[in-house]
Amino acid sequence: MVVLNKIYTRTGDAGETALGNGSRVAKHSARVTAYGTVDEVNATVGLARLAAEGETDEALARIQNDLFDLGADLCRPDMEKDAESDYPPLRMAASQVDRLEAEIDAMNKHLEPLRSFILPGGSALAAHLHLCRTVSRRAERLTVELATIEQVNEAAVKYLNRLSDWFFVASRMANNGGKDDVLWIPGANR
Template sequence: MSTDVSNQLGLIVNKCRKIKSMSCKLQYFRRFHLTVNQTLPALSTSNFCTSGKAFLLLASQRRMVGCQSPKLKKSAIYTRTGDKGTSSLYNGERRPKYDDIFHSLGTVDELNSSIGVANYYCKKTGNGLDEKLVEIQCKLIEIGSNIATPRSSSNESKLSYTSFDDEIVTTLESWIDHYDSQLPPLKNFILPSGGESAVFLHQCRSICRRAERITIPLVEAGIADNAVGKYLNRLSDFFFVAARYAAMFEKHTENIYQQRRQDKPSNLMAREMKNE
């Protein structure tokens, strides 16, 4: 560290010692916040002996007056509030983590994660589905907010903020019609297949069906809006059409279901006798 830098640190520390008011100390350090942060990286082993004492005093003063670190404070990842097996809803109500609401929220979250995988491959191949998938992911966050705000036990402010209406379902139906109009007629059952984008979209479809099965009882109980159930129902149809579209766009072949019935014992015996 240069002599000028070391002297500057010393001046800052000495100045702080003379200031008796804690609020004034804090204001003083904020004033020199940029100067201090620019000089601290200059510390090295070779010059620590000459400036280390000033640096340590400075650091001690900064902690004493409550100066914030130049690094951004991270949000709390854990709160410990759920250690006893309960979790909080948006309206503040606490329920066991095995409550049906959390089963629904967890499955919707699982679906959102699966869409993230599908979106990666869709964007990679440039099939044009990625922007719509991101929009769907955002809608699933809104669905989660709706489910986490029971309609029968939340105040009007939270209900209006987390409402979910049928207009979004109409938009989803227009997407289904758009992609389905470009596909060849479906004459057979198809297996989840047709390339990476398609198979992951099929996986999203099956998880979406599970999310729907878990969420519908909440809709019937008045906990979630009717539009939530409608959206999940239509969303699985979208994933089916999107998977077929992705396979067609990427020129992959879809595997067709082929019936493989086992012959009855009597037919097998007749066939063996005929062969003899």
Template structure:
């Protein structure tokens, strides 16, 4: 099977179910940005993480693949397409709670940084927020699962906590933000 199909050469792409849309359609932005977030998580994993956190992020990557498929499937089409739901949202919430229990509570704002993996997880968090914004815009124009919006919202929180956990497990402090007004 060839990787190139030439079907997108005129600036359109196919959604699950066969519908063709412009490559700059809101739906394509939403699932494309979810894919970008997934790739950023992959970079974080390749940057070196403690084994337990790496395994957890692998599970999240698989869930994000489902988010992308969900967003790429308009309406009720694709009966065989997996969809994110309460179980995946609950999984993220449980992981956030578990990771937070390992760390000291935050007492100030932090900057993205510390270990390379933590910095990459902060980047993935910001990409996740962009995916969420695109999904919200899409929801104003077309029906999408409200579970997708909840998942992306929880995922950005999870990625923030995971970045802190990556630093903590590497015995590297978070980078505190210092207000210019205090100097």
């Protein structure tokens, strides 16, 4: 159980922070940047939930919880339980990726195929979901970059890749099942 009885610790005043295994790294390290951006995705999902209702809000709540799991995964560089830890590191699981894929497929079956790229916008919820999509793509890029220099759980990368797809399809659903999507018109303002 997490207990936060004091919010500031002063331990980061010199530009370092503790990872989930207790090791200290620079706050600008690739690992901290990756999980910090996952936290940013979670904040954008919180904004999207202000405009969401019903099943969409419930799905976004699940995603927010998954994003905390993902942050916990990324903040632990050691992939195995160590002798000094009472519990194994929390890792993203293939089942979380599978759930996103099933939800994408369920939403997508109600949508007409695209014949143009979509501009972010339409309804308030769709606009927020597009913001979620772009920030999750950045989190994915940073996590993939981290994986070139340190070990990263493969399911974490897959989850981020599917998540941005989920946000894209959900944004179309939020635009009246795609009927109110704002389509790109190449060269329209020349």
